[in-house]
Amino acid sequence: MQDQADPEDAKIVTLARSARARTGAPEGAAVRDSDGRTYAAATVALPSLALTALQAAVAAAVSSGAAGLEAAAVVTGSDSVDPASLAAVRDLGPTAHVLRADASGTVIETLHPETSK
Template identity: 60%
Template sequence: MTELDAEDNKLLVLARGAMGRTGGNGGAAVRDTDGRTYAAGEVALAALELTALQAAVAAAISSGAEGFEAAVVVAGRFSDLGVSAVREVTASARIVFADAKGAVFEVLDPQVEGDPATRPGIPEGFDLETESEVFE
C-alpha cells in the first residue's frame, strides 16, 4: 500500500465518506490550489449521470476553483472521464486511486518519473471492476 501525506489522506477520508453517504459504488474528492476540498459520490439520474470524480470536479469548478493539486478516487476506474477533466484544468495534479476499503493501489503523478499514466503497461480503458478482483 502506498502511504499518503496528511492532505491526501484527508481527501481519501472525504471520498470514502461521500461514497458512504450516497450509497453509491464510488466516491471522489479534489483539493484546489487554494487548499479547498470538494467531495462527491456518483450521480445517477435519468437526466444526468456523472462519476464521483466528475461530480467533485464540477462542484469545485462551479465554486470558482482555478486549479487542482490532487484528487482521490475510491472504487473508480482509470478510464474515468473525471481524470481527463482534472488534467484539463491542471495537467500536473496528482490523482490517487484506492479501493472501496481505502487501500491505495495507484498514484498518477505527472511530476514523478515513471508515472503509470506515462508508461506503457496500463491498457487504455482499463476497467478496475471487471479486469481485477484484487481490489474488491
C-alpha cells in the same frame, strides 16, 4: 499498494470514502484545489445526468470558483480510474496527482500526469 504519507492526501481519501458511504454510490471522490479547499462528491446516475464521482467533484470545484487542482482521490472497486474522470481532473489540474483507493481507504495507485495520459 502505496504508502499514504501526506496528511492532505489522506484527508481527500477520507472525504471520498465518506461521500461514497453516505450515498451508497459505486464511487466517491474528492479534489483539493490550488488554495487548499476540498470538494467531495459521489457518482451521479440520474435519467438525465450521469457523472463519475471525480467528474462531479471537479464540477463542484469549478462551480465554487477553483482556478486549479493540486490532487484528487477516488474510492472505487474498479481496478482503474475512468479515462473521462482523469480528463476532467487534467482540465482543471494538469499537474495534479490522482489517488485510487479501495473501500477501506487504502491507496492502491497514484496516477501522475506523465503516467496517466
